[in-house]
Amino acid sequence: MADTHTPGPLDGVRVIDLSTVVMGPYSAQILGDLGADVIKIESPADPLHIGEFRNTPGMTPLHLNVNRNKRSVALDLKDEAERAQALKLIHTADVLITNMRPRALARLGLTYDDLAAANPGLVYAHAAGFRGDSDRADAAAYDETVQAASGLVDIANRALGTPLYLPTILADKVSGLTIAYSVLAALVHRNRTGRGQQIEIPMADTLITFNLVEHLAGHTFDPATGPTGYPRSLSQHHKARRTKDGLAAVIPYTPQNYRDFFHAAGRPDLAADPRVNGPVLNIADADDLSDLVDQCAPALTTAEWTEVCTKHSIPMGPVLELDHSHEDPYVREGHLLETVVHPTEGPVRTIGIPVKFSATPGSIRRLAPVPGQDTAEVLAELSAVR
Missing domain, CATH: 3.30.1540 (formyl-coa transferase, domain 3)
Known part of the structure; x- marks a missing residue:
């Protein structure tokens, strides 16, 4: 595991992770890997943590892989007193990441307008399946539905003759990366102006633009000079x-x-x-x-x-065989997988940080927390804030 004393380039930045499943937690973890103090607010009303595919008493691999470098605070946002604590905590933050639906955010007093009044420097990143101004704004969004809506299923069908979903949660992970770089850009703006802002990251829009980089092809021109689709990627011979x-x-x-x-x-x-x-x-x-x-x-x-x-x-x-990835020389030398001892799960393999900074390297300071394990610590710090 990386040097626990390395502060990282985002040292001093506080991020509140009010998100579930993969996209939001993955983006918050990236910021945590780069040194941010990430506090994850979790609902004590969901003891199985179904939103992140977790079970008690053990943690799933997916939870372990998107929630390190975070502190976990259990607060019931439907309880007036605990919601007040959550609001006070958010007012100390530089960044909020959430994928809650707009109506739920409005009901809880957690919209950007609600929060910016007390914290005008807040960078508020709201991730959703579809744009808030579209007729799909309230549609449920899963990785598969976004792969379909973004044209990725059509690309697979044209290349393989079968409307497959890509066998990785690409929409969630690409959107998570997009959240991370968007937050960093907004922090640069805030450092220059003192003002935060709201960022909307729709998964479908993110994947549509991602897919069209090469697959817009002949339709890049108007009128079109040829069909859509990048021939090399669509060829039946495009394989190992x-x-x-x-x-x-x-x-x-x-x-x-x-x-x-x-x-x-x-x-x-x-x-x-x-x-x-x-x-x-x-x-x-x-x-x-x-x-x-x-x-x-x-x-x-x-x-x-x-x-x-x-x-x-x-x-x-x-071709890297995943079953043997921990034995691969390139993976080992890059510290892309290392075995560490988790406080409750025992020996686990943790995924490394792929980006190398010469002056402020990221680090893995905390492994994924047990839900709510840091509530007392964080609320004690909060009580000291006037």
């Missing part, structure tokens, strides 16, 4: 290759890459093919050439291809 003993991402990119690849595979006849001996590759040949690469890849092991591709500057990477 089977080597003699496993899988690898072997991606010849230039004519010379193809010639070197075919020679290494023992196919000088293909290295002499006119399609890989011109000044550039013809996009019309892409699928056929990719099929030939698939046929040749089993000639060598993954380790042998690694040596060949490194020697000839052919883009290549072995």
Whole structure:
């Protein structure tokens, strides 16, 4: 685990995490990893913490992976006295992150206008499935519904012939990253002007713009010069290759890459093919050439291809098998997984911090808390605030 004495670049920033599931907690954890004091307000009325897929007495992997570097305070926002404590706590904060629905926030007196009156410097990040000014504002949003609404399911259907959901909670995690960078931008503005602001982060809008970077394609122009969709990503050949003993991402990119690849595979006849001996590759040949690469890849092991591709500057990477990720040299050397002892869960693997700061590195100072474990500590600090 990282040096517990490292303050991090956000040292001195207080974040209130009033969110559930993944998107909001993930963004708050990122800010905590960078040194912020993150206080998570949790409802004591939800003993199973179903909102974050938790069970008692143990913690789920997902909870452990999005709630470190936080202190947990149990407050019932429906109780007048406890809501008053929550409001007092929020008034000490620089940032509030929430994914509560607007009507619930209004009922509890937790809208931006309610809070900014007493804390004008507050950066108020409200995450939702859809824009508040749209007819979908109150629609339930889950990762799958957002993948569908953002065009991601259509992309999968066009590429694979099946309307699959991507097998990762992409909408939640990309939106969490978007919350984090938006909060940082708002903090820069506040430091310059002294004023906070409200930020709305709709998941659907975030994923639509994310997907269209390359897939808007010919519709980038008006009138369109071609169809939507990035051909390389949509190709049936856009997949890792089977080597003699496993899988690898072997991606010849230039004519010379193809010639070197075919020679290494023992196919000088293909290295002499006119399609890989011109000044550039013809996009019309892409699928056929990719099929030939698939046929040749089993000639060598993954380790042998690694040596060949490194020697000839052919883009290549072995496929990381998640079951063995903790043994992977790259993962180990980057401290991307480390075993630590959790106070209640025992030995657990904690995910590392991917960004490296030369002067103010982030750190893992606290592992995911037991719900409400820091209530007394935080409220004692709050009682000292005049």
